[in-house]
Amino acid sequence: MDTNKVIYAIYNDDEVLMDAVKQTRAAHHHIEEVYTPFPVHGLDKAMGLAPTRIAICAFLFGLTGLSTAIWMMNNIMIVDWPQDIGGKPSFSYYQNMPAFVPVMFEMTVFFAAHLMVITFYLRSKLWPFKKAENPDVRTTDDHFLMEVSVAGNEDDMVSFFKNTGAVEVKVIEKHEKH
Structure with missing residues (x-):
């Protein structure tokens, strides 16, 4: 079992989130996932996701x-x-x-x-009785969460995300099974 760190940057506004995603991509940080309580139009393009087939x-x-x-x-x-x-x-x-x-x-x-x-x-790998993978329950109500891999100096990344308008920034040890 490997462990690696990710940053959870939590936002309370979708426009602030969009700007943060653009800044994060411009800074060449890898965005693992973004959790939102409702669809944010243009988020897929801002994240650089390939168009769906x-x-x-x-x-x-x-x-x-x-x-x-x-x-x-x-x-x-x-x-x-x-x-x-x-x-x-x-x-x-x-x-x-x-x-x-x-x-x-x-x-x-x-x-x-x-x-x-x-x-x-x-x-989407969704099937009956699958355990939810939502990292923060607030993302089902009124908050937005951007999950970013930690690469480089952890403290610099935390301050970077605070400067993008995040209301909360957490560093989490993420466990992956191989």
């Missing part, structure tokens, strides 16, 4: 739902059990497609939505 997943999941709907309706309504419903011919899929559009739409949305939620939870 989850929209590509949503598109692929929607295509999967659309393909499943087309396959399902063709097999059920045309191949397996063709019926004359309201005078509509049941000889081919394309003749019945206008009636199938609502089902195709709903299956596309259903697959995209449900598979996106599952993907988000798996990607």
Whole structure:
């Protein structure tokens, strides 16, 4: 088990946090994570995080739902059990497609939505009964916490974060299991 130190810089305003993140990056300190009680717009860009590819997943999941709907309706309504419903011919899929559009739409949305939620939870490593990793309970209410790796002089880093507007700065021994 290795131990290393991190600094918890706690802020009480999102604009001060944004400025602090920019100053921290400019000073070449490595930001491990930022905990906020609500989404802070632009924080991901300020932290230098890569853009998410989850929209590509949503598109692929929607295509999967659309393909499943087309396959399902063709097999059920045309191949397996063709019926004359309201005078509509049941000889081919394309003749019945206008009636199938609502089902195709709903299956596309259903697959995209449900598979996106599952993907988000798996990607974020969130599953039932997982212990919370929130380092300070105040970040669920009204405070913001920036976790930064200690590199170099610890006292200089603490004073740096106090100068960025942090209301509280703590140095913590973080334990990592290998």
